[in-house]
Amino acid sequence: MTAPRLALIGTGGHGRGHLAQGIRLHEQGAVRLVAVADPHPPTADELPDGVERFTGGAELIAQAGADVAVICTPIHTHFELAAAALEAGMDVLLEKPTTATLDEFERLASLADRTGRLVQIGFQSLGSAAIGLIRSRVAAGEIGEVLRYSATGAWVRNDAYWARSAWAGTRTLDGRVVADGVLTNPLAHATATALALAGKTRAADVLSLEVDLWRAADIEADDTSVAIFDLGGVRLTTAVTLAAVARTDPYVEVVGSDGS
Known part of the structure; x- marks a missing residue:
């Protein structure tokens, strides 16, 4: 071959x-x-x-x-x-x-x-066996009825990160959409992983989306934001920042009536 x-x-x-x-x-x-x-x-x-x-x-x-x-x-x-x-x-x-x-x-x-x-x-995590393992344990009722999903991330990005290129931290550049924010780029992995755990991987699976976009750095886009996804009966809340005082490992959580 x-x-x-x-x-x-x-x-x-x-x-x-x-x-x-x-x-x-x-x-x-x-x-x-x-x-x-x-x-x-x-x-x-x-x-x-x-x-x-x-x-x-x-x-x-x-x-x-x-x-x-x-x-x-x-x-x-x-x-x-x-x-x-x-x-x-x-x-x-x-x-x-x-x-x-x-x-x-x-x-x-x-x-x-x-x-x-x-x-x-x-999205590296989507190739992990952990996704299927967690979904099978949830489906088996190990944590009871699923109440909600969450994705959390706190990273540190200094001024040099935002100054590394003309498109970094911008919503548009030369009339073209870029949308380089914490939710869409560096910590997009958190939301993607949580949606995979929920089995909600198509646009139609998200009934509505609310976002609260903020920035601590001197940029056009967001670096500290929350997104709330209505997945039909349960919701996913993503809370992420690039303006933390110290980096911690991002994590996702499935919360059920009998555990998480």
């Missing part, structure tokens, strides 16, 4: 982890790393022999001939790059948040259906 050809779009910042993983899988023979793209791509000495280097994702997609693309780029570029990769016949691992708007999300989902390609979002 021929190893799938892998391309990485966005190799700085969080993308460095994808680059290290891609090189490791390449060396193991699990994939063949064929191309990388970044405004400041790795040097040839940092890559296996023969890996093409590009400064733009669109150029890579048009020329690299990959089977799988990992996209780790600014939020407002997600839809265009993922759509182009799907049209080029690639499966996609797309970093969260999936897209900047719900309309882009729906268009991308439709495109994946039409092309028959796969799109996976970088």
Whole structure:
């Protein structure tokens, strides 16, 4: 069986982890790393022999001939790059948040259906056996009737974090929606995990949503916020901040009539 050809779009910042993983899988023979793209791509000495280097994702997609693309780029570029990769016949691992708007999300989902390609979002916890284990224990009645779900996170992000790029902490940039806030980007994992535990993974599963958005940092978007999801009979409350005095591990909780 021929190893799938892998391309990485966005190799700085969080993308460095994808680059290290891609090189490791390449060396193991699990994939063949064929191309990388970044405004400041790795040097040839940092890559296996023969890996093409590009400064733009669109150029890579048009020329690299990959089977799988990992996209780790600014939020407002997600839809265009993922759509182009799907049209080029690639499966996609797309970093969260999936897209900047719900309309882009729906268009991308439709495109994946039409092309028959796969799109996976970088919510690490959704690949954990813990999700299924907890859901089975809840279904078995171990905590009684489920009363509510919660997701809580407190991280520390200083001024340098918000100054790292032009899009960081913005709602829009050059007329394009970015929506880079604590709920949508850094601590979006908390909500995604809680919704998976609740088995509420489609838009229709959320009957209503209330948000209370605040900011402590000098940014346009939110860094300290609460979201309340009506899941039909129970609710999920997400409370997250990037302005904590100390970092703690985020957690999700399923609260029942006989325990949690």
